[in-house]
Amino acid sequence: MRPILDIQHVTHAFGHHTALHDISFSIKQGEVVGLIGRSGAGKSTLLRCLCALERPQQGHILLDGVDLTTQTERQLVRARRKIGLVFQHFNLLTSRTVAGNIALPLQIAGRPRKDHAKRIAELLALVGLEGFEDKYPSQLSGGQKQRVGIARALAAEPTLLLCDEATSALDPESTNSILALLADINRTLGLTIILITHEMEVVRRFAQRILVLDHGRLVEDGSLLDILRDGQENQTLHKLLADIRPSLPAFIAENLSPSPLTEPHKTIIRLVLSGDSATTPLFSMLYAHYAVKATLLQGGVTTISQRLSGDIILSLEGEHIEQALAFLKTATQSMEVLGYVPSHP
Template identity: 65%
Template structure:
């Protein structure tokens, strides 16, 4: 099998500010057409990594390769050319208020010295692509936040980039606009086969958009995988729990108040289970009902679709004489299981 060369690589990237490490030995590679989310809390190193990926700065150690070209070794005049192949979408749009929508989109083409007719054709094509046909003569002040971001995306695509980097591209938007922008980026990836990286602190954004996630924490890459991997690892890796907190099912208050860490006769065991694949729910609850005489209850959570695959992320309660047998069965059936605690039996 012929291995495809990655379009983007970070090799052992390390950088310090005033002796404090902002990034520590960051290595990953991304193939053409991948949709990747880079997530982390404030101070995790996301913004520093972004500046290296788009060749605005050079790390103290390590390499950044785009299409096999080491960006850390290029002179500034070469980097100017390379940056034209990297599209940037910003949190606060960065549109020029004195220019029309069409003129904002055309700006990269004007800087590159493209003929006027070519500029106009490309602008019209991009307006159609981002759903703003007929908006070319409007000004940014006449647009909603979601429409401004569509203009920002069109401008980033103007020069046919190899890579599209989105820096908190939905953070300034309302939920409806966020959904529309994520749908647009997904459509662009599908139509153009463009490699897209979205950098965000919002787990829900990468849940809905990214097929692969890189998680940063205090300058370290702590996870590289799918959201299913994250959900499965969340109980074992404490550094992931704050990132996952907003999207995971939570214990009902009445259960949380009764729950304790110590098992006791007749107690219900409370577990978080992650399961994936076809028929996520029926095999789990159906098999428990058929094999064991116990009370099995879904306390919170359910099934959703992630990257086209059904995934169950659930908090369940098991109580009965054969409870421990059922727990061993569940371990074999699901992708991951975490015991959260026990609810004592009250006759």
């Protein structure tokens, strides 16, 4: 099946500054993808290229088989209607009602005016704002404004929805409701969604697949589990993951040594679990087979992309630590020794 979006070796520069370096990836119909990176990573430039607001110096961007980099301006007007945009600060017209804001893409696309009311009603029901058509943006909460923004983005029935920091201006409760709405839209409409953000917590809860940009380069393309596994060696991923990964308790971190101690000590490890390893009785197996006692210090098991997954920090103490570590390395997705602390600090 042909991907709905195919990015081929895209490079784009502003003067002597190269904002995007040889970016390539493709996205299938119905995928939910998180595009993440810190400030200056190239997210905004890539977004503008995806919307055909910037034309890269090298490479190709194919949307539903049409190469946006070769289209004339007149052709791009039509191509952009296949892309819905949801903005961080909503970008609603304050002089228009909710219905008026949602109708704007319909007017631009030249849809018959007699069809507007039905389409607006459908979209308001979809985003949970029935009865709000005559209200103005000033009468809405932040979460409600973003729901209007989503309805407007969907008005012309796009094939791709780009959400640019769509939850960054919202409180935690509104963020949860917007992410739930986007997930419901994906399930209901089969719509392909790309969420551009700097917040790993947002993509952890929402995205099936994560793209990581760093200094204009694509440094990771995979699931959150892939990123958790690779994050111990990749400094860019390590920094992005810092906000969502369990961290060492202070009393452990203060006494942690990078090398084994001569005195009795505990080995501190981090495990990434998924699928069978998330439900395997690892603690009892460690004690039964290796006489090693395991204590959970931080973390736990949760559901990621409909699979049980875990990211945990343990302390190990006992007779056959090396054999136990070898077992854990094969029985889990990732095992990392963080250091060593005295048995009785």
